[in-house]
Amino acid sequence: MDVNTIRFSVFLGVFLIMLLLERLVPRHPLVDSKPRRLAINLAITGLDILAVRLAFGAAAVGAAQFAQEKGWGLLNYWDLPAWFEFLLALVFLDLMIYIQHVVVHMVPFFWRFHVVHHSDLDLDVSSGLRFHPVEILGSMLYKAGLVLLLGPAPLAAMTFEAVLNGMSQFTHSNIRLPAPLDNALRWAFVTPDMHRIHHSVEARETNSNFGFNLSIWDRLLGTYIHDAAKPQPEIVIGVEFFRKPGDVSFLNLMTMPFRDNITQAYTNSPRSRRG
Numbered sequence: 086m087d088v089n090t091i092r093f094s095v096f097l098g099v100f101l102i103m104l105l106l107e108r109l110v111p112r113h114p115l116v117d118s119k120p121r122r123l124a125i126n127l128a129i130t131g132l133d134i135l136a137v138r139l140a141f142g143a144a145a146v147g148a149a150q151f152a153q154e155k156g157w158g159l160l161n162y163w164d165l166p167a168w169f170e171f172l173l174a175l176v177f178l179d180l181m182i183y184i185q186h187v188v189v190h191m192v193p194f195f196w197r198f199h200v201v202h203h204s205d206l207d208l209d210v211s212s213g214l215r216f217h218p219v220e221i222l223g224s225m226l227y228k229a230g231l232v233l234l235l236g237p238a239p240l241a242a243m244t245f246e247a248v249l250n251g252m253s254q255f256t257h258s259n260i261r262l263p264a265p266l267d268n269a270l271r272w273a274f275v276t277p278d279m280h281r282i283h284h285s286v287e288a289r290e291t292n293s294n295f296g297f298n299l300s301i302w303d304r305l306l307g308t309y310i311h312d313a314a315k316p317q318p319e320i321v322i323g324v325e326f327f328r329k330p331g332d333v334s335f336l337n338l339m340t341m342p343f344r345d346n347i348t349q350a351y352t353n354s355p356r357s358r359r360g
Contacts, residue, residue: 091243092243092246092250095247095250095251096250096251096254099210099250099251099254099255100211100254103209103210103260104210106258106260107209107210107258107259107260110260111259111260111261112259112260112261112277112281112317113207113208113281113317113320113322114318115259116206116207116322117207117330119207119209121330122205122206122207122209122211125215125334126205126211126212126214126215127211127214128335129201129214129215129216129217129218129335130215132218133214133221136221136222137221137222145225145229145232145242145245146242146243146246147229148232149232149236149237149238149241149242149243150239151233152233152236152237153238153239156236157233157236158232158233158234158236158237159234160173160174160235160236160237160238161236162236170238170241171237171238171240171241171244174235174237174238174241174242174245175241175244175245175248176299177231178228178232178235178237178242178245179245179296179297179298179299180302181227182228182249182298183297183302183303185224185227186295186296186297187295187308189220190292190295195220195223197341197343198217198219198223198342199216199217199220200341200342201216201217201220201341201342202215202217203284203291203323203324204323204324204327204332204333205284205322205323205333206323206327206328206330206333207259207322208259208281208284209257209258209259210259211257212257212284213253213254213256213257214253214254217338217339217341217342218339219342248298249298252275252297252298253297255277256275256276256277256279256280257280257284258277259277260277262276262277271300271311272300273299273300274299274300275294275296275297275298275299275300276300278317279294279296279300279311280294280296280297281313281317281320282294282310282312282313283295284322285313285321285322286321286322286323286324287313287314287321289310289314290310290313292308293308293309293310294310295308
């Protein structure tokens with residue numbers, strides 16, 4: 086089984102399970118049409134996949150294979166046990182994705198593209214796939230650079246990519262976990278309730294809970310919030326500047342980063358009103 090088959094299998098399996106659970110145990114009431122949003126978010130996903138395939142081919146896994154062949158990367162210079170290198174690569178890459186997430190929130194140019202992700206009026210499994218193609222290409226370039234610097238085994242790079250994709254779907258999903266389970270998981274991992282706070286329109290909440298996989302980075306670096314100001318079902322999701330379904334149509338999302346008034350969206354967004 087090749088890399089693309091494995092990644093697609095993980096994607097499809099997690100997507101279908103979360104979609105079913107969202108129907109059985111929803112956490113947050115919907116404000117927009119779910120079929121409409123699913124169609125838009127999946128269309129964006131298809132465009133992202135095409136862009137990555139055309140620009141990078143195998144992306145991070147390909148970079149890991151190249152680094153291994155050339156002997157590049159720190160792990161190719163250190164004589165460490167294979168299992169330790171594997172875990173070190175997963176943890177290091179997760180920290181770097183956390184840092185990347187903080188940066189795209191705080192730098193206006195990057196926020197122009199990341200706002201597409203945050204403009205979703207509801208949060209569900211498909212939101213974890215909703216990223217502007219330009220942001221996806223930038224993210225892939227960033228990850229490929231990290232892989233060349235670190236030099237992990239291709240298996241570690243493939244595992245990280247699969248886990249990141251699966252966890253992105255899980256943490257964005259609109260599912261209700263039992264409170265004891267949610268609290269226990271949060272000591273190590275990001276949960277849907279934890280990440281839903283990050284998608285709030287409230288300034289303090291949007292500038293928190295940046296992790297995708299491990300929750301330890303938010304805890305260690307002071308960006309963790311356990312509870313939103315409002316109960317979970319009452320959290321207002323999205324960006325203040327885009328509150329109507331028509332504002333976030335497929336065409337509007339694709340052109341959103343290039344509009345003159347996107348500066349106003351940043352000015353009026355929680356990211357510009359920290360405190």
